[in-house]
Amino acid sequence: xxxxxxxxxxxxxxxxxxxxxxxxxxxxxxxxxxxxxxxxxxxxxxxxxxxxxxxxxxxxxxxxxxxxxxxxxxxxxxxxxxxxxxxxxxxxxxxxxxxxxxxxxxxxxxxxxxxxxxxxxxxxxxxxxxxxxxxxxxxxxxxxxxxxxxxxxxxxxxxxxxxxxxxxxxxxxxxxxxxxxxxxxxxxxxxxxxxxxxxxxxxxxxxxxxxxxxxxxxxxxxxxxxxxxxxxxxxxxxxxxxxxxxxxxxxxxxxxxxxxxxxxxxxxxxxxxxxxxxxxxxxxxxxxxxxxx
Ligand SMILES: NC(=O)c1ccc[n+]([C@@H]2O[C@H](COP(=O)([O-])OP(=O)(O)OC[C@H]3O[C@@H](n4cnc5c(N)ncnc54)[C@H](OP(=O)(O)O)[C@@H]3O)[C@@H](O)[C@H]2O)c1
Numbered sequence: 542x543x544x545x546x547x548x549x550x551x552x553x554x555x556x557x558x559x560x561x562x563x564x565x566x567x568x569x570x571x572x573x574x575x576x577x578x579x580x581x582x583x584x585x586x587x588x589x590x591x592x593x594x595x596x597x598x599x600x601x602x603x604x605x606x607x608x609x610x611x612x613x614x615x616x617x618x619x620x621x622x623x624x625x626x627x628x629x630x631x632x633x634x635x636x637x638x639x640x641x642x643x644x645x646x647x648x649x650x651x652x653x654x655x656x657x658x659x660x661x662x663x664x665x666x667x668x669x670x671x672x673x674x675x676x677x678x679x680x681x682x683x684x685x686x687x688x689x690x691x692x693x694x695x696x697x698x699x700x701x702x703x704x705x706x707x708x709x710x711x712x713x714x715x716x717x718x719x720x721x722x723x724x725x726x727x728x729x730x731x732x733x734x735x736x737x738x739x740x741x742x743x744x745x746x747x748x749x750x751x752x753x754x755x756x757x758x759x760x761x762x763x764x765x766x767x768x769x770x771x772x773x774x775x776x777x778x779x780x781x782x783x784x785x786x787x788x789x790x791x792x793x794x795x796x797x798x799x800x801x802x803x804x805x806x807x808x809x810x811x812x813x814x815x816x817x818x819x820x821x822x823x824x825x826x827x828x829x830x831x832x833x834x
């Protein structure tokens with residue numbers, strides 16, 4: 542029997558990759574777009590779960606605009622915390638497991654990286670605080686839930702750093718990129734593949750199984766934003782790659798504060814799931830090839 546999945550989010554990087562890869566897995570997916578269900582409304586999201594009675598719920602949508610969240614904290618909290626909590630409670634009521642996707646921005650990045658799953662959290666911005674509250678709400682409402690923290694998500698579609706860098710380079714303007722924040726870029730395709738691969742196990746596992754709780758998923762390796770930009774240009778533009786100047790977090794002022802090094806430890810992913818994600822540079826090559834095609 543295919544695993545019956547209810548997926549929230551169809552248009553984001555992760556949502557698109559889940560839908561693209563689902564046909565290769567033994568799953569039957571019902572996916573809800575923003576028009577089907579506005580995540581700012583917890584009750585309506587919970588009602589969708591009660592109606593669908595899935596085996597597994599995957600929350601692939603979120604308020605991801607990190608700077609905008611600073612000026613609309615209540616909306617970010619509704620979408621990233623209250624609704625995931627309501628979804629998880631409804632899932633518990635119908636016997637469904639839940640995958641909620643969270644972020645490395647739950648950490649302050651001020652020391653101690655790479656952070657393990659149980660390392661102390663201390664979000665620096667509204668987005669990170671709302672995602673952390675969402676993790677806690679999901680875990681409290683449903684013992685059969687998995688919060689997957691990921692970082693620096695990229696793909697060949699949607700809004701992301703790779704596409705932004707290529708657009709800026711095409712405009713021919715001089716480039717300066719932050720060189721004192723580092724992290725692990727993560728392919729949305731790799732994250733989607735992981736979730737779909739684990740779907741049967743998650744749908745079948747009982748409360749208390751080690752697959753539930755919190756796990757970190759990111760491509761392996763670590764780089765600064767500037768280092769990532771240089772790699773993007775090397776892969777996409779070869780000897781036409783532009784010069785990339787360096788700037789600092791202090792110089793590049795944004796509404797939301799960002800952690801300097803919130804890099805996550807990936808040991809639990811290997812221990813519990815037997816998964817070692819490929820290096821970010823390999824994933825980047827694949828995305829650049831997709832963009833070129
Ligand atoms: N992007 C990153 O760098 C990053 C880093 C760490 C963690 N994450 C987490 O990874 C997950 C996937 O992120 P992503 O990069 O795939 O996101 P994304 O590309 O920014 O897409 C966000 C998705 O959420 C939907 N959405 C936003 N507000 C909504 C609302 N009120 N009701 C219904 N849908 C709504 C969007 O729908 P519309 O298209 O209709 O707007 C879109 O489908 C999220 O949980 C995010 O917090 C992302």
